[in-house]
Amino acid sequence: MPDLPISAPPATDPAALVAGLPPMWLRDNCPCASCRDPRSGQKFFQITDLPDDLAIGTVTARRVHGADAVEVTWSPDGHRSVYAVEWLTTRDPAQGDHRSEAGKQLWEAADLGPLPEADWSAYLSEDGERARVLEAVQRLGFALLRSVPTEEDQVLAVARSFGFVRETNYGELFDVRVEPAPDNLAFSSLAITPHTDNPYRDPVPTIQLLHCLQNAAEGGDSGLVDGFHAAALLREEDPEAFAVLTRTPVPFGYRDARAELTAHRPLIDLDPMDRIREVRFNNRSMGTLRLPAHELEAFYAAYRTFAALLLRPELLLTFRLEPGDCLIFDNTRLLHARTAFEQTGARHLQGAYADLDGLASTLAVLRRTTVLDELAELFHGPGSADYLGEAVTQAEHMLQAGALAEAAGAPAHLVAAALLHDVGHFGGPVSGDELMAGTDNRHSHTGADLLARWFGPEVTEPVRLHVAAKRYLCAVEPGYRARLSEASEYTLHVQGGPMNEQDAAAFAALPGAADAVAVRRWDDEAKEADAATPDFEHFRPLLASLLRR
Ligand code: OGA
Ligand code: ZN
Ligand code: ZN
Numbered sequence: 001m002p003d004l005p006i007s008a009p010p011a012t013d014p015a016a017l018v019a020g021l022p023p024m025w026l027r028d029n030c031p032c033a034s035c036r037d038p039r040s041g042q043k044f045f046q047i048t049d050l051p052d053d054l055a056i057g058t059v060t061a062r063r064v065h066g067a068d069a070v071e072v073t074w075s076p077d078g079h080r081s082v083y084a085v086e087w088l089t090t091r092d093p094a095q096g097d098h099r100s101e102a103g104k105q106l107w108e109a110a111d112l113g114p115l116p117e118a119d120w121s122a123y124l125s126e127d128g129e130r131a132r133v134l135e136a137v138q139r140l141g142f143a144l145l146r147s148v149p150t151e152e153d154q155v156l157a158v159a160r161s162f163g164f165v166r167e168t169n170y171g172e173l174f175d176v177r178v179e180p181a182p183d184n185l186a187f188s189s190l191a192i193t194p195h196t197d198n199p200y201r202d203p204v205p206t207i208q209l210l211h212c213l214q215n216a217a218e219g220g221d222s223g224l225v226d227g228f229h230a231a232a233l234l235r236e237e238d239p240e241a242f243a244v245l246t247r248t249p250v251p252f253g254y255r256d257a258r259a260e261l262t263a264h265r266p267l268i269d270l271d272p273m274d275r276i277r278e279v280r281f282n283n284r285s286m287g288t289l290r291l292p293a294h295e296l297e298a299f300y301a302a303y304r305t306f307a308a309l310l311l312r313p314e315l316l317l318t319f320r321l322e323p324g325d326c327l328i329f330d331n332t333r334l335l336h337a338r339t340a341f342e343q344t345g346a347r348h349l350q351g352a353y354a355d356l357d358g359l360a361s362t363l364a365v366l367r368r369t370t371v372l373d374e375l376a377e378l379f380h381g382p383g384s385a386d387y388l389g390e391a392v393t394q395a396e397h398m399l400q401a402g403a404l405a406e407a408a409g410a411p412a413h414l415v416a417a418a419l420l421h422d423v424g425h426f427g428g429p430v431s432g433d434e435l436m437a438g439t440d441n442r443h444s445h446t447g448a449d450l451l452a453r454w455f456g457p458e459v460t461e462p463v464r465l466h467v468a469a470k471r472y473l474c475a476v477e478p479g480y481r482a483r484l485s486e487a488s489e490y491t492l493h494v495q496g497g498p499m500n501e502q503d504a505a506a507f508a509a510l511p512g513a514a515d516a517v518a519v520r521r522w523d524d525e526a527k528e529a530d531a532a533t534p535d536f537e538h539f540r541p542l543l544a545s546l547l548r549r
Contacts, residue, residue, distance in 0.1 A: 197353070
């Protein structure tokens with residue numbers, strides 16, 4: 001191993017880190033064992049237990065488990081809280097929950113390539129497959145499982161594979177086939193136009209499943225419409241109609257001999273940030289609105305506009321469910337439909353409901369392992385390639401960088417940044433080979449963008465800046481450039497050469513400059529042939545602790 005670089009993480013002024021943070025917020029988040037149960041993380045105290053005149057007393061820098069931390073002594077009660085710097089500097093740019101339109105991919109039929117689908121047995125046996133399917137339900141609103149055994153009740157097994165069955169008055173599951181005297185038009189052979197299910201229920205079942213057991217009828221094809229996309233179009237084309245539909249409660253109802261269900265909800269529901277969060281639409285079960293005439297006028301105009309928009313042919317994705325197919329979809333977002341059918345052959349689906357929160361939980365737990373599997377895959381696959389004229393492979397180079405950071409006592413986020421700094425050489429549109437042939441592949445940006453799917457800026461930004469840091473060090477540190485490897489010296493030109501004075505000053509002023517320089521130094525050192533380095537698995541727990549929630 002080469003000598004360890006002497007690049008301690010940046011000294012941070014502890015007082016500056018907490019200045020401006022509301023004391024109530026900071027204290028409410030005290031992680032100590034008398035404030036929270038260390039096992040569950042749940043709080044022991046009530047917000048009203050905190051003193052009215054709570055104020056920060058003293059602030060001191062600390063090191064806890066090799067990471068920078070800040071200790072706050074509170075006035076007037078003398079309580080002490082220790083916060084990791086990592087935690088204090090985390091900022092969440094208003095992500096919100098997984099339900100609203102934010103972060104989803106809204107679509108019309110032509111936007112979708114091959115349908116998001118998976119084979120049932122692969123889905124059951126491979127975490128990555130399962131995560132991919134559930135992620136599609138979250139992002140696109142649906143996924144299709146193939147080759148689910150065509151046996152009764154299998155739809156319940158599908159629901160239980162990611163969540164909990166939501167039982168209703170129809171039972172744990174319902175049979176969709178022609179009945180002699182149907183209580184619901186779904187149980188006839190009539191066409192059903194795009195709709196969401198059970199709008200008369202509050203809360204509405206947020207996931208629906210339809211498992212096809214038989215589909216030998218002529219007709220009976222399926223359709224899906226992205227209700228969020230339609231609502232977003234309405235907002236764009238007719239903002240007044242959109243507003244009316246978000247604020248008019250609409251009565252929906254269902255009754256039969258044993259049930260009488262009603263719910264009053266708007267057709268388009270927004271979250272507290274005014275983002276589209278739920279769409280309800282069902283012509284069969286919409287009841288009578290009782291409103292002043294001018295409000296009825298406005299509602300009906302808006303309702304008709306939205307209904308016409310939902311029927312635009314380009315919005316409708318059509319396909320045919322074959323025996324063994326099980327469609328899983330977000331019933332608060334997608335509208336589903338079927339064409340009429342002739343009873344020339346039997347058609348039998350089984351349906352069930354479940355909920356999005358259970359799916360999100362299953363996906364989050366799966367991601368803890370699958371994300372790291374994906375990264376491990378990069379190290380074992382593309383990472384085993386030669387590293388641009390150096391004596392080590394790409395993977396060895398990054399593992400060495402991570403090990404050097406760790407040996408230097410760097411905080412977890414910098415160990416991760418060092419370990420992952422070159423992932424952009426793998427997946428990007430321009431390869432490392434092209435970099436060596438004179439095209440800047442901007443791998444630091446590609447890498448940071450890739451990592452941003454899983455890690456916060458404390459990991460991604462040093463990665464993004466590690467090329468800039470080289471150009472910076474060449475400008476400001478005598479002797480630095482002469483120590484660069486031959487390949488690094490070559491790529492320096494492709495990447496823009498040493499910074500000029502002005503760019504160097506701007507770089508030094510960036511909040512992440514010190515972290516990026518630290519990563520750069522480990523990067524430069526990590527080119528030792530035959531150095532003994534830990535493998536990727538060694539870093540798994542550290543990476544797991546940094547995954548964003
Ligand atoms: C339903 C429904 C669709 C179909 O049962 O809710 O819309 O394909 N069925 O029969
Ligand atoms: Zn339906
Ligand atoms: Zn590197």
